[in-house]
Amino acid sequence: MVFLTALAPVAALYVLATTAAAYSTVSYETLESFPSPGDEFDIKKGSILAPILRPRVSGTEGNVAVRQHLVDFIKTQLPDWTIELHNSTSITPVSKGKEVPFVNIIATRDPPNVKTGDVGRLALVAHYDSKLTPEGFIGATDSAAPCAMILHAARSIDKALTKKWEAMGDDLDGLDEPKGVQLLFLDGEEAFVSWSDTDSLYGARALAQDWETSFHPATSTYQTPLDSIDLFVLLDLLGAANPVVPSYFKTTHWAYKHMAVLEHRMREKGLFKSSPNHASKLKMRNNKKRAEPYFLVDSEKADHGDFIGGGIADDHIPFMMRGVEILHMIPTPFPNQWHEKEDDGEHLHMESVEDWTRLVTAFTAEWMELEGHFDLKEQRRAALDEKSEFMIP
Template sequence: MLFFTPFLSLLAFVPLGLSYSTLSDSTLKSLPSPGDDFDIHKGAILAPILRTRVSGTPGSAAVLQHFVDFFKTHLPAWTIELHNSTSTTPVSNGKEIPFVNFIATRDPPGSRSGEVGRLALVAHYDSKLTPHGFIGATDSAAPCAMILHAARSIDAALTKKWEAMVAEGADELEEQKGVQILLLDGEEAFKVWSDNDSLYGARALASTWESSFHPAMSTYRTPLDSISLFVLLDLLGASAPNVPSYFRTTHWAYKNMAKIEHRLRELGAFKSSPNHAIKLAKRKNKKPRTEIPFLVDANKGDDTFVGGFVQDDHVPFMARGVEILHIIPTPFPRVWHELDDDGEHLDMDAVEDWTRLVTAFAGEWMELEGFFDFKKDKRKYMDLDKTEFEIP
């Protein structure tokens, strides 16, 4: 990603007319924690991503295999696709480097191609070529792990909701909303960030989807049109992030996520909060401290909206009309593109808080209140088995 530049948005405020319902306090507090799965050394979700994974290398292939294994083992109802492309880079000496985007989709049962609008949860999984040995924990191993956990956390609730709707006798589900996970390859520049040396996977996928058409008379013309909201996570996992609202047309979605953050803090469920019970217990002075939110623009007005722009994987999608909610802090974390952007330098309380925020946002978007079964899910999530699958 590249620099932040403020600008005045001239676009109209468009809430898109999408249905959206809040989760109860009880549900918010009960959303499953990633727990040991986010252990940086042996956690079943996060640890396999905390390695060098430069595009086209064995490390990249291993992380991609991890994604495939995770979904095939634990989320078999999701459809997996791998989008392949190749490109030369400024350091490949004319050799074509492979880039592989991982795509997992969960749509309502019986839905037809071109009839489902989707919430896309997006991060890049490649790591930067330099400095040698760069891990990229915030950039973006932790965001990938957050998305995997969120998908697993809402999966059973999606099934329960859709089964209940079918049982009620609906010939066709009233809503045609699904969820799509995009873990993109080749975001990082190999030498110096430019239009041609960056966003390799995102540029290839956006171009492919722009020219891939759904059947005639479909609600959505292309897979790009099917993306109702593209939520891009990047550089998350450091302490005290400052995340602005960048785009006026999705400020309504930003505010919804900010409301969730505020409620989680009020409920004492935000672990990085200075007023979390564990931190209060360690302080001699029990007086509550001022809460500094992650999402700092919750009160930004629509009439005088001043946004901004950070070059990232959303760019080729936004250029084709996709609505973007970019969750990236500015300023960037201190460890940005440094060797100490590794697991040891993650703020794990912040990582867990972001994970809960993203999960709750997806749960509200998909209107899952009343469909979570936390006791059953807790047993289900105790262990991830080690079944191996070949990448299709």
């Protein structure tokens, strides 16, 4: 991606955020029960994150290995999700006239017995390729950590989805607006030489173009797979300390405020590990509180305020150009290690990584209206035992 160009109280934020769309708030009890990634995000041996922390330039063995890891996780940990690989090829500035393969991973979970064209989806999106230069570039924030966040969030809400839809039974047929979740792991976001309209966003451009002309049956609620995306949530450059994420788009500011409410609520309850007021840090300072920093800094921006949505080129662009609504979770300014060799596992701020994971999980749970469908006792046990059975040998 490249550049192209005092917070409100929780109660007030809640009122603002609930005015835009029907939305089901999750309780504090549910927020507290979400499992931590724990050992699964260990940068050396963690089952989710560690396999992504390697060079993975499109068309290379590293890229193939990371893609296989993502697919294997979905197949083993999310067996009720459908997986599709979207293939395309393109000549790049360094391929000497040869076509380079780009493979997008699409994982989808829709309500059972509802036709594909009748389901609107929340899309959680990150790119899984890495930059060609500097040599050996890992891209931990860009975007290994976001990929790991999405995998963990999907698994955290998966059983609740099953429980909700099983409880509804035949009532699913009467849903006014059936909702599903889609994971998009996009290939070829990075430029091989210098960012341009043709040397960047290879996978995103190909997928958006194909989906624009892939039509659902004429009687469907949504005309194409692009139309089926109710909200495209793009995670990028997340995992450094003290991120500042503005609200970039006026039309999705309501969704941004929903996520901001969740951040405020979780900080208020001491659930953010990166907070200077987390219990573990307050104890060392004799319970003296400090000013609370926020990831989402535009929570009180007016809906008619100024928005800078066109200022950053990223994987959302080909979708936005075709009318898809975008919620872009990317910090401004970019992390100091952006496109530097230091963007590796050792430079991740793991407390922030875990906090973003919890925030994305909670946002997805609210979007899918899952309150009351989580097994809180089971999740508490999982939260206490952070050692995963899905570990690298």
